[in-house]
Amino acid sequence: MPRTSKIAESPPHAVEQALITLGRNIRTARLRRKLARRELAERIGISRYVLADIERGKPTTGIVAYLGALWALGLLSQMDELADPDRDLEGKILEAARSPKTAPKRKAFDDDF
Amino acid sequence: MPRTSKIAESPPHAVEQALITLGRNIRTARLRRKLARRELAERIGISRYVLADIERGKPTTGIVAYLGALWALGLLSQMDELADPDRDLEGKILEAARSPKTAPKRKAFDDDF
DNA sequence: GAGATATGTTTATTTCAATCAACATGTCTA
DNA sequence: TAGACATGTTGATTGAAATAAACATATCTC
Numbered sequence: 001m002p003r004t005s006k007i008a009e010s011p012p013h014a015v016e017q018a019l020i021t022l023g024r025n026i027r028t029a030r031l032r033r034k035l036a037r038r039e040l041a042e043r044i045g046i047s048r049y050v051l052a053d054i055e056r057g058k059p060t061t062g063i064v065a066y067l068g069a070l071w072a073l074g075l076l077s078q079m080d081e082l083a084d085p086d087r088d089l090e091g092k093i094l095e096a097a098r099s100p101k102t103a104p105k106r107k108a109f110d111d112d113f
Numbered sequence: 114m115p116r117t118s119k120i121a122e123s124p125p126h127a128v129e130q131a132l133i134t135l136g137r138n139i140r141t142a143r144l145r146r147k148l149a150r151r152e153l154a155e156r157i158g159i160s161r162y163v164l165a166d167i168e169r170g171k172p173t174t175g176i177v178a179y180l181g182a183l184w185a186l187g188l189l190s191q192m193d194e195l196a197d198p199d200r201d202l203e204g205k206i207l208e209a210a211r212s213p214k215t216a217p218k219r220k221a222f223d224d225d226f
Numbered sequence: 227g228a229g230a231t232a233t234g235t236t237t238a239t240t241t242c243a244a245t246c247a248a249c250a251t252g253t254c255t256a
Numbered sequence: 257t258a259g260a261c262a263t264g265t266t267g268a269t270t271g272a273a274a275t276a277a278a279c280a281t282a283t284c285t286c
Contacts, residue, residue: 053273059175083135
Protein backbone atom coordinates (compact mmCIF):
# COMPACT_ATOMS: atom_id res chain seq x y z
CA MET A 1 0.00 0.00 0.00
CA PRO A 2 2.48 2.59 -1.07
CA ARG A 3 1.97 6.29 -0.62
CA THR A 4 0.53 5.25 2.64
CA SER A 5 -3.03 5.91 3.59
CA LYS A 6 -3.97 6.98 7.09
CA ILE A 7 -5.71 3.75 7.94
CA ALA A 8 -2.63 1.76 6.98
CA GLU A 9 -0.43 3.77 9.29
CA SER A 10 -2.58 3.32 12.35
CA PRO A 11 -5.68 1.16 11.96
CA PRO A 12 -8.52 1.41 14.47
CA HIS A 13 -8.19 -1.03 17.31
CA ALA A 14 -11.23 -2.99 16.22
CA VAL A 15 -9.77 -3.47 12.75
CA GLU A 16 -6.41 -4.55 14.12
CA GLN A 17 -8.11 -7.03 16.40
CA ALA A 18 -10.23 -8.42 13.60
CA LEU A 19 -7.10 -8.94 11.51
CA ILE A 20 -5.22 -10.71 14.27
CA THR A 21 -8.18 -12.98 14.88
CA LEU A 22 -8.57 -13.74 11.20
CA GLY A 23 -4.88 -14.55 10.87
CA ARG A 24 -4.97 -16.82 13.87
CA ASN A 25 -8.01 -18.61 12.52
CA ILE A 26 -6.31 -19.21 9.19
CA ARG A 27 -3.28 -20.56 11.02
CA THR A 28 -5.43 -22.88 13.09
CA ALA A 29 -7.18 -24.17 9.99
CA ARG A 30 -3.84 -24.81 8.31
CA LEU A 31 -2.42 -26.70 11.25
CA ARG A 32 -5.53 -28.82 11.55
CA ARG A 33 -5.05 -29.85 7.96
CA LYS A 34 -1.38 -30.59 8.59
CA LEU A 35 -0.23 -28.29 5.85
CA ALA A 36 3.16 -26.62 5.84
CA ARG A 37 3.33 -22.93 5.11
CA ARG A 38 5.29 -23.63 1.98
CA GLU A 39 2.69 -26.02 0.67
CA LEU A 40 -0.37 -23.94 1.45
CA ALA A 41 1.36 -20.85 0.09
CA GLU A 42 2.01 -22.64 -3.17
CA ARG A 43 -1.62 -23.70 -3.47
CA ILE A 44 -2.72 -20.14 -2.82
CA GLY A 45 -0.23 -18.72 -5.28
CA ILE A 46 1.82 -16.57 -2.90
CA SER A 47 5.20 -16.89 -1.24
CA ARG A 48 5.58 -18.41 2.20
CA TYR A 49 6.55 -15.00 3.54
CA VAL A 50 3.22 -13.50 2.65
CA LEU A 51 1.41 -16.39 4.25
CA ALA A 52 3.41 -15.68 7.39
CA ASP A 53 2.26 -12.07 7.17
CA ILE A 54 -1.33 -13.21 6.86
CA GLU A 55 -1.15 -15.43 9.91
CA ARG A 56 0.24 -12.46 11.78
CA GLY A 57 -2.60 -10.28 10.54
CA LYS A 58 -0.57 -7.77 8.54
CA PRO A 59 -2.94 -4.93 7.58
CA THR A 60 -1.46 -3.85 4.28
CA THR A 61 -1.35 -7.22 2.59
CA GLY A 62 -3.65 -7.43 -0.41
CA ILE A 63 -7.11 -8.78 0.32
CA VAL A 64 -6.79 -11.32 -2.49
CA ALA A 65 -4.06 -13.07 -0.53
CA TYR A 66 -6.31 -13.40 2.51
CA LEU A 67 -9.27 -14.61 0.49
CA GLY A 68 -6.99 -16.96 -1.41
CA ALA A 69 -6.01 -18.52 1.88
CA LEU A 70 -9.64 -19.01 2.86
CA TRP A 71 -10.32 -20.43 -0.57
CA ALA A 72 -7.45 -22.90 -0.40
CA LEU A 73 -8.67 -24.03 3.01
CA GLY A 74 -12.24 -24.48 1.83
CA LEU A 75 -13.53 -21.68 4.05
CA LEU A 76 -14.43 -19.11 1.44
CA SER A 77 -18.15 -19.84 1.48
CA GLN A 78 -18.46 -17.96 4.74
CA MET A 79 -17.62 -14.77 2.88
CA ASP A 80 -21.06 -14.50 1.39
CA GLU A 81 -22.51 -13.49 4.71
CA LEU A 82 -20.09 -10.63 5.19
CA ALA A 83 -21.83 -7.28 4.90
CA ASP A 84 -24.84 -9.00 3.40
CA PRO A 85 -27.44 -6.27 2.81
CA ASP A 86 -30.13 -8.56 4.17
CA ARG A 87 -28.30 -8.60 7.48
CA ASP A 88 -27.62 -4.88 7.58
CA LEU A 89 -30.29 -3.98 10.06
CA GLU A 90 -29.23 -0.39 10.56
CA GLY A 91 -29.03 0.23 6.84
CA LYS A 92 -32.43 -1.23 6.27
CA ILE A 93 -33.93 0.99 8.91
CA LEU A 94 -32.29 4.07 7.48
CA GLU A 95 -33.53 3.24 4.03
CA ALA A 96 -37.04 2.55 5.19
CA ALA A 97 -37.14 5.82 7.11
CA ARG A 98 -36.65 7.80 3.93
CA SER A 99 -39.30 8.76 1.45
CA PRO A 100 -39.26 7.16 -1.99
CA LYS A 101 -37.33 10.02 -3.56
CA THR A 102 -33.91 10.38 -2.00
CA ALA A 103 -30.18 10.25 -2.38
CA PRO A 104 -27.89 11.28 -5.19
CA LYS A 105 -28.95 8.47 -7.42
CA ARG A 106 -27.64 7.79 -10.90
CA LYS A 107 -30.53 6.63 -12.96
CA ALA A 108 -33.28 4.92 -11.06
CA PHE A 109 -32.72 2.54 -8.22
CA ASP A 110 -29.12 1.99 -9.02
CA ASP A 111 -26.57 -0.34 -7.57
CA ASP A 112 -25.12 -0.80 -10.99
CA PHE A 113 -22.02 0.78 -12.45
CA MET B 114 0.93 -5.91 -4.57
CA PRO B 115 4.08 -5.33 -6.50
CA ARG B 116 6.33 -8.08 -7.74
CA THR B 117 3.05 -9.65 -8.49
CA SER B 118 2.00 -12.91 -6.97
CA LYS B 119 0.20 -15.52 -9.01
CA ILE B 120 -3.09 -15.12 -7.21
CA ALA B 121 -3.10 -11.40 -7.88
CA GLU B 122 -2.62 -11.93 -11.60
CA SER B 123 -5.52 -14.32 -11.99
CA PRO B 124 -7.55 -15.03 -8.88
CA PRO B 125 -9.78 -18.12 -8.72
CA HIS B 126 -13.31 -17.43 -9.86
CA ALA B 127 -14.71 -18.02 -6.41
CA VAL B 128 -12.40 -15.42 -4.95
CA GLU B 129 -13.20 -12.92 -7.67
CA GLN B 130 -16.89 -13.44 -7.10
CA ALA B 131 -16.55 -13.05 -3.35
CA LEU B 132 -14.74 -9.76 -3.89
CA ILE B 133 -17.33 -8.42 -6.27
CA THR B 134 -20.09 -9.34 -3.85
CA LEU B 135 -18.29 -7.78 -0.92
CA GLY B 136 -17.70 -4.58 -2.84
CA ARG B 137 -21.32 -4.39 -3.90
CA ASN B 138 -22.45 -4.94 -0.34
CA ILE B 139 -20.25 -2.15 0.92
CA ARG B 140 -21.63 0.12 -1.79
CA THR B 141 -25.19 -0.76 -0.84
CA ALA B 142 -24.50 -0.06 2.82
CA ARG B 143 -22.98 3.31 1.95
CA LEU B 144 -25.91 4.36 -0.22
CA ARG B 145 -28.38 3.33 2.44
CA ARG B 146 -26.61 5.63 4.83
CA LYS B 147 -26.64 8.42 2.27
CA LEU B 148 -22.91 8.89 2.42
CA ALA B 149 -20.87 10.27 -0.45
CA ARG B 150 -17.72 8.42 -1.45
CA ARG B 151 -15.66 11.40 -0.43
CA GLU B 152 -17.15 11.48 3.04
CA LEU B 153 -16.98 7.78 3.78
CA ALA B 154 -13.45 7.63 2.40
CA GLU B 155 -12.39 10.37 4.76
CA ARG B 156 -13.87 8.56 7.73
CA ILE B 157 -12.06 5.39 6.71
CA GLY B 158 -8.80 7.20 6.14
CA ILE B 159 -8.33 6.48 2.44
CA SER B 160 -8.82 8.44 -0.76
CA ARG B 161 -12.06 8.36 -2.70
CA TYR B 162 -10.27 6.51 -5.47
CA VAL B 163 -9.45 3.58 -3.26
CA LEU B 164 -13.03 3.43 -2.02
CA ALA B 165 -14.10 3.25 -5.65
CA ASP B 166 -11.68 0.34 -6.10
CA ILE B 167 -13.20 -1.39 -3.09
CA GLU B 168 -16.75 -1.06 -4.37
CA ARG B 169 -15.51 -2.55 -7.62
CA GLY B 170 -13.87 -5.43 -5.72
CA LYS B 171 -10.27 -4.77 -6.70
CA PRO B 172 -8.24 -7.80 -5.58
CA THR B 173 -4.90 -6.18 -4.80
CA THR B 174 -6.14 -3.45 -2.52
CA GLY B 175 -4.92 -3.82 1.05
CA ILE B 176 -7.22 -5.72 3.36
CA VAL B 177 -7.09 -2.93 5.92
CA ALA B 178 -8.92 -0.65 3.48
CA TYR B 179 -11.74 -3.16 3.10
CA LEU B 180 -12.00 -3.78 6.83
CA GLY B 181 -11.83 -0.05 7.44
CA ALA B 182 -14.85 0.38 5.23
CA LEU B 183 -16.77 -2.26 7.16
CA TRP B 184 -15.68 -0.61 10.38
CA ALA B 185 -16.81 2.85 9.29
CA LEU B 186 -20.15 1.38 8.30
CA GLY B 187 -20.60 -0.44 11.59
CA LEU B 188 -20.43 -3.83 9.96
CA LEU B 189 -17.12 -5.06 11.30
CA SER B 190 -18.61 -7.24 14.01
CA GLN B 191 -19.50 -9.84 11.41
CA MET B 192 -15.81 -10.47 10.88
CA ASP B 193 -15.48 -12.48 14.05
CA GLU B 194 -17.35 -15.36 12.49
CA LEU B 195 -15.06 -15.56 9.49
CA ALA B 196 -12.97 -18.73 9.57
CA ASP B 197 -13.95 -19.24 13.19
CA PRO B 198 -12.29 -22.51 14.28
CA ASP B 199 -15.49 -23.54 16.03
CA ARG B 200 -17.25 -23.44 12.68
CA ASP B 201 -14.51 -25.24 10.78
CA LEU B 202 -16.21 -28.58 10.61
CA GLU B 203 -13.75 -30.18 8.24
CA GLY B 204 -10.80 -29.02 10.28
CA LYS B 205 -12.29 -30.35 13.47
CA ILE B 206 -12.86 -33.73 11.91
CA LEU B 207 -9.33 -33.89 10.60
CA GLU B 208 -7.94 -32.98 13.97
CA ALA B 209 -10.07 -35.48 15.80
CA ALA B 210 -9.09 -38.23 13.40
CA ARG B 211 -5.46 -37.88 14.37
CA SER B 212 -3.78 -39.42 17.37
CA PRO B 213 -2.75 -37.10 20.22
CA LYS B 214 0.82 -36.74 18.93
CA THR B 215 0.88 -35.10 15.54
CA ALA B 216 2.08 -32.30 13.35
CA PRO B 217 5.30 -30.33 13.40
CA LYS B 218 4.48 -28.52 16.58
CA ARG B 219 6.62 -25.91 18.21
CA LYS B 220 6.47 -26.46 21.92
CA ALA B 221 3.38 -28.16 23.16
CA PHE B 222 -0.10 -27.39 21.95
CA ASP B 223 0.88 -24.25 20.21
CA ASP B 224 -1.09 -21.68 18.32
CA ASP B 225 1.06 -19.02 19.82
CA PHE B 226 3.93 -17.17 18.18
C1' DG C 227 23.20 -38.12 17.30
C1' DA C 228 22.23 -37.34 12.24
C1' DG C 229 19.12 -35.96 8.68
C1' DA C 230 14.89 -33.86 7.11
C1' DT C 231 11.45 -30.52 7.58
C1' DA C 232 9.15 -26.11 9.19
C1' DT C 233 9.54 -21.65 10.37
C1' DG C 234 11.66 -17.02 11.68
C1' DT C 235 14.68 -13.24 10.18
C1' DT C 236 17.54 -10.29 7.43
C1' DT C 237 18.93 -7.98 3.24
C1' DA C 238 18.36 -6.56 -1.41
C1' DT C 239 15.64 -5.83 -5.59
C1' DT C 240 11.73 -4.68 -8.41
C1' DT C 241 7.11 -3.43 -9.42
C1' DC C 242 2.76 -1.56 -8.94
C1' DA C 243 -0.71 0.36 -5.31
C1' DA C 244 -2.24 4.68 -3.44
C1' DT C 245 -2.33 9.36 -3.96
C1' DC C 246 -3.41 13.85 -6.21
C1' DA C 247 -4.73 17.17 -9.81
C1' DA C 248 -7.62 18.10 -13.51
C1' DC C 249 -11.38 17.50 -16.50
C1' DA C 250 -15.82 15.28 -18.09
C1' DT C 251 -20.34 13.52 -17.21
C1' DG C 252 -24.61 13.12 -14.93
C1' DT C 253 -28.21 14.26 -11.35
C1' DC C 254 -30.75 17.13 -8.29
C1' DT C 255 -32.55 21.64 -6.78
C1' DA C 256 -33.62 26.52 -7.08
C1' DT D 257 -31.00 27.31 -17.25
C1' DA D 258 -27.52 27.68 -13.79
C1' DG D 259 -25.12 26.03 -9.79
C1' DA D 260 -23.83 22.42 -6.58
C1' DC D 261 -22.58 17.90 -5.81
C1' DA D 262 -21.23 12.93 -6.80
C1' DT D 263 -18.72 10.08 -9.51
C1' DG D 264 -15.78 8.32 -13.53
C1' DT D 265 -11.27 8.71 -15.87
C1' DT D 266 -6.61 9.87 -17.05
C1' DG D 267 -1.68 10.80 -16.25
C1' DA D 268 2.24 11.50 -13.13
C1' DT D 269 4.64 10.55 -8.84
C1' DT D 270 6.57 7.76 -5.11
C1' DG D 271 7.11 4.58 -1.62
C1' DA D 272 5.97 0.22 0.25
C1' DA D 273 4.46 -4.79 -0.97
C1' DA D 274 5.98 -9.12 -2.67
C1' DT D 275 9.70 -11.79 -3.91
C1' DA D 276 14.11 -14.56 -3.27
C1' DA D 277 18.45 -16.10 -1.21
C1' DA D 278 20.83 -17.26 2.90
C1' DC D 279 21.32 -18.43 7.57
C1' DA D 280 19.60 -19.72 12.32
C1' DT D 281 16.61 -22.31 15.23
C1' DA D 282 13.44 -25.90 16.57
C1' DT D 283 11.02 -30.29 16.14
C1' DC D 284 10.27 -34.94 14.48
C1' DT D 285 11.93 -39.42 12.75
C1' DC D 286 15.26 -42.96 12.17
